[in-house]
Amino acid sequence: MPGTTSTSSSTSQPATAYSGRSVFGQAPSFDLETFSNRDFVVKDFIETLSDSAVPPNRRSAPSNQANAFDPKPLIRTFENALNRMVDISTGLERREEELSAAVRRAEAQHGNNMASVRRKLEQDMISFENLNVSLSRKGEGSVGGVVSIGSKLEELDRQRVRAQDTRFLIQCWLEVSERGELFMLEDIRRQGGGESKVRCAHIARQLMKISQRLDPQSWPQTNGASIQVNGVNGGHELAKKKQQRHNTRELIEKFSETLEKDLLKSFDEFYRRENFDGMNDCAKVLYDFNSGASVIGAFVNQHQFFIDRSQLITEEVGGDADTWERLADPDAEPPGVEPSLQSLIEEVKIVVQEESAIIKRAFPYGEQVMIKFLQRVFQQSIQQRLEKVLEKANTISSLAFLRSLQAARSAISTLIDDLKMHGLTESPEPASPHITMVLDQQFDDLFVPYFAGSTYVEREKRNLEELYSSLLFKFTIFHSRRRKAPTTLMKSLAKSGSEMLASARDAYVERLDSSDLAPAQKKMLLRIAGLKDAENAKAQTEIEVSMEDGFLSTINAKRMFKWLAEAVGRDLELNGGNETAKDVSALLHILITNMAEIYLETALDANSDLAASQETATKAEPDLSYVPTLRPAIAIMHLLSTFIHTVLLPLAASNISIRKDMTRSTTQTLENLENKVNNVLQHSIDVILNWTSKLLAQQKKTDFRPKDDPSAPNTYMELLQTPTCLSVYTFLSRIHPLFLTSLTPGPNLASFLTELAFG
Numbered sequence: 001m002p003g004t005t006s007t008s009s010s011t012s013q014p015a016t017a018y019s020g021r022s023v024f025g026q027a028p029s030f031d032l033e034t035f036s037n038r039d040f041v042v043k044d045f046i047e048t049l050s051d052s053a054v055p056p057n058r059r060s061a062p063s064n065q066a067n068a069f070d071p072k073p074l075i076r077t078f079e080n081a082l083n084r085m086v087d088i089s090t091g092l093e094r095r096e097e098e099l100s101a102a103v104r105r106a107e108a109q110h111g112n113n114m115a116s117v118r119r120k121l122e123q124d125m126i127s128f129e130n131l132n133v134s135l136s137r138k139g140e141g142s143v144g145g146v147v148s149i150g151s152k153l154e155e156l157d158r159q160r161v162r163a164q165d166t167r168f169l170i171q172c173w174l175e176v177s178e179r180g181e182l183f184m185l186e187d188i189r190r191q192g193g194g195e196s197k198v199r200c201a202h203i204a205r206q207l208m209k210i211s212q213r214l215d216p217q218s219w220p221q222t223n224g225a226s227i228q229v230n231g232v233n234g235g236h237e238l239a240k241k242k243q244q245r246h247n248t249r250e251l252i253e254k255f256s257e258t259l260e261k262d263l264l265k266s267f268d269e270f271y272r273r274e275n276f277d278g279m280n281d282c283a284k285v286l287y288d289f290n291s292g293a294s295v296i297g298a299f300v301n302q303h304q305f306f307i308d309r310s311q312l313i314t315e316e317v318g319g320d321a322d323t324w325e326r327l328a329d330p331d332a333e334p335p336g337v338e339p340s341l342q343s344l345i346e347e348v349k350i351v352v353q354e355e356s357a358i359i360k361r362a363f364p365y366g367e368q369v370m371i372k373f374l375q376r377v378f379q380q381s382i383q384q385r386l387e388k389v390l391e392k393a394n395t396i397s398s399l400a401f402l403r404s405l406q407a408a409r410s411a412i413s414t415l416i417d418d419l420k421m422h423g424l425t426e427s428p429e430p431a432s433p434h435i436t437m438v439l440d441q442q443f444d445d446l447f448v449p450y451f452a453g454s455t456y457v458e459r460e461k462r463n464l465e466e467l468y469s470s471l472l473f474k475f476t477i478f479h480s481r482r483r484k485a486p487t488t489l490m491k492s493l494a495k496s497g498s499e500m501l502a503s504a505r506d507a508y509v510e511r512l513d514s515s516d517l518a519p520a521q522k523k524m525l526l527r528i529a530g531l532k533d534a535e536n537a538k539a540q541t542e543i544e545v546s547m548e549d550g551f552l553s554t555i556n557a558k559r560m561f562k563w564l565a566e567a568v569g570r571d572l573e574l575n576g577g578n579e580t581a582k583d584v585s586a587l588l589h590i591l592i593t594n595m596a597e598i599y600l601e602t603a604l605d606a607n608s609d610l611a612a613s614q615e616t617a618t619k620a621e622p623d624l625s626y627v628p629t630l631r632p633a634i635a636i637m638h639l640l641s642t643f644i645h646t647v648l649l650p651l652a653a654s655n656i657s658i659r660k661d662m663t664r665s666t667t668q669t670l671e672n673l674e675n676k677v678n679n680v681l682q683h684s685i686d687v688i689l690n691w692t693s694k695l696l697a698q699q700k701k702t703d704f705r706p707k708d709d710p711s712a713p714n715t716y717m718e719l720l721q722t723p724t725c726l727s728v729y730t731f732l733s734r735i736h737p738l739f740l741t742s743l744t745p746g747p748n749l750a751s752f753l754t755e756l757a758f759g
Contacts, residue, residue, distance in 0.1 A: 030081075032088055053077035169203060173210055173248075180246035182255050189259060197263060197281070201288045204256045211248040218249035260289050264298055271299070271362070279362035292365060296372050299362075303373075305351045306380065317392040327404065328397040328524050330467055330563050337407045338389045345415050348377055356424035366425040371438050378442040382412065386446060397521030398463040406570050409447060416443050447574075456575050457583050460567045461590055466521075467563055468594040470528040471556055477543050478550035479602050552603045552632040554639075557595065561643055564591055568647060581655035585662050588648050595640060596669045600633060604676040607633075611683030615690055622687045624735060627742045630680060634744060637673050641666075685756055688735060695728045 034040065053073040172184050189200050212219055263282045270278035286295040300306075317340060326332040337345070355373060359366045386408055393404035416439050420431045431439070450456060531543070564587060571583050607626040614622035644666050652659040743749040 030084065032092070035088075049077050049081055050074060169206055169210075172203060172207060173214075176207065176248050176251050177211075177215065177246060180251060182251065185255060189262065197259065197285045198288075200259055201256075201285045204252055204259065205288060207252050208249070208256075211252060215248045218247045256289065260286065260294060264294060267295055268298065268302075276358070276361040280364060283363045283365070287365060292363075292368065296369050299369065300373050300376050303355075305347075306376065315388075317388050319392075324393075324396050324400065324520070325524075327393070328400040328520055330399055330524075330528075330566075331559065334403040334407065337411045338392075338404060341385050341389050341408060342411060344381065344385050345411050348382065349415055349418055352377065352419060352424065353422050353427075356422070356427065360425045360427075367432060367434060370425050370435060374435070374438055374442060378446065383446055386412075390450075395520075397524060398459060398466065400520075402459060402463060402567075402570060405447075405450060406574055409574055412443060412446065416440070451575055457571070457579075457586055460571060460583075461586060464563060464567055464587070464590050465594075466525060467528065468560060468590070468598075470525040471559065472594065472598055473529040473531070474543070474545050474549040475602070476598065478545040479606060481545075550603075550606070551629055552599070552636060554632050554635050557599070557632075557636045557639060560591075560595055561639065564643075565647065568651070572651070578654075581652040581658040584648050584651045585658050588644065588662055588665070591640075591644075591648075592665065592669050595636070596673060600636060600640075600673055601676060603629060604633060604673065604680060607680045608676060608683060611680055611687060614687045615683065621731065622691050624684065624687070624738060626680075627684065627735075627738050630677065630742045631744070633673075634677065637670065637677075641670055681752055684739075685752070688732075688756060691731065692728055695724060695731065698724050698727075 030045075034045075053076070168184070172182065175184060176182050185200055185203060188196050263286050267279055267282040267286070270276075270282065283292065283295050286292055317338065319338060319340075323335050326335050336342075352374065356366075356370060359369045359373070363369045389408065390401060390404055393400040419439060420436055423429050423431050424435060426432050426435075430436075567587060568584065571587070572580065575583060607629060610623070610626045614624070644662075649659060649662060649666070652662055739749070739752065743752060
């Protein structure tokens, strides 16, 4: 189009000339940075170009003229912009080609450099291999002769040093033997430094051996022999030499002692300045004197931990009174480790772990020092405090002692395990076998006095016997007052007790009156027994008992099981091992004696006596108030059987003979209790049948005849039973729910009711 061509040619003019001649507005100038800006938006760029295409005179024209659209300014503007963008694109392509060429040149140069370096490296490796081969060849006159020459030079140097040391040693010996002095060694000692002192120690040890061989007069004669010299002149010469000679042994030992003290002083100074290298040098030298005993003793004995803890360890154990009371209360949870002992254990853990790092750096034989330090910690600090805590607990009660012993052993065992895992001188690895063995030995030594022989089990048995006797004291008093000829429940509970009840009661009273019983323990036992003071226990006739005191209680039985379970768990933790079966057997014997024989059998015997006494009741209806006590008896029997078979018998599996004895004793006890329950039930059946027979004996033949009653002629005919039948029905209706609630639903109840029904 002609018009378009003219427009395009006009827009290709330079911007300055065009803007000077054109009546239209000039398009905004832009370059590469315009498009590189992050805020660049295409829409805004186009709008800017469009706005610049409209001339200023057209923008201010009237509205009727502005409505006419003229595309030519827009075409010119966009053509200019397009040409400018083509120029920018051409420039970018040119720049990209230049950069690509530069990259290719750099890559080529890098490749050439790498090839040159690789060739040089290969040449160096070939040269090294050639040198290595030439040095390894044998024989004189070749490069390999350097190796043999070096070995010979080293050997000559060692011989030279040995010769110098020998010469110096001879000079020192002549000095000490002829002049009685050690100035040469003193000069070396005063030079300071670890190497000089090590050399002094070695020379002093060698001089001691020389003195023992060349100067035997300085050493005591073990066999009483003496040196004999023939002739008078010989005797005078020997006497003259004895007057002139010096005691080399004493001089060398004196020097060694001075050197040792000097080294110990230096070691202490290094320790205070935390100079571990200096400590290590001194420890090396001192090890040559007496295997390091002096430096180890100085390090351990002067440790700040033992100085600070010396007073705290021996002070009396205090603590809160409530805490000790809870510790002695069998129904309360134990409070744990005594606070002062726990504090000591935590401090020992921190101190030992910190000192292990110091010992590892300060001693070349750190394991030996660590063992001595551990022995001192356990044998002095922990053992003394443990003894104080257990002495205090023993003054509270037997249970407090046992609980304190268990808590202390558990806490110290945890300490031992933590130290083993830390590793001490082997940290971060676990502790060495030697240190592990020492820790285990120290742990065992701490508790040997408390577990020697049967000491521990006897404490457990005595504690359980005291608790059971206290809990059953009123029960035994109640049943000891049963008379021989009972007719009612209260009278049956008042007859004389058996020998077992009397012996158990008397033993309990004697224990309360014992002088070795702690006041706190006596108070706890009286509280469990429900007594105010020990004088009431002595005056047994003044003790007030109630009906509930003579009945069985599942709550008390569960308390007894809980106490025994705690004792069993404590025995497994403290005294577990080959003696477990024997200990469990002893605890089973206590349980059977107190729960089965004293508790259950006594109550069942009382019920049996009362039931037997009711068989001859003829005037009044028999008293069956003892029947409800069968339910707790059966429940306790079930708990007893479950506890023994679940807890005690499995623990004796390691000893077949003891397990058989325990099984036989358990079976015999349970059978005896079951027979007593059956005896009570059989007496009850006899009582019920006897009373029913008595009621039926009152039945008359005339009771079945209709009686004429003028006032109510049909009343008697409407009755469904006779008075005798009604009385039997009433009696059986009253005892039926009694046995339903007293016996557990099951075969036993069904058998009892069947036996009762068939008579």
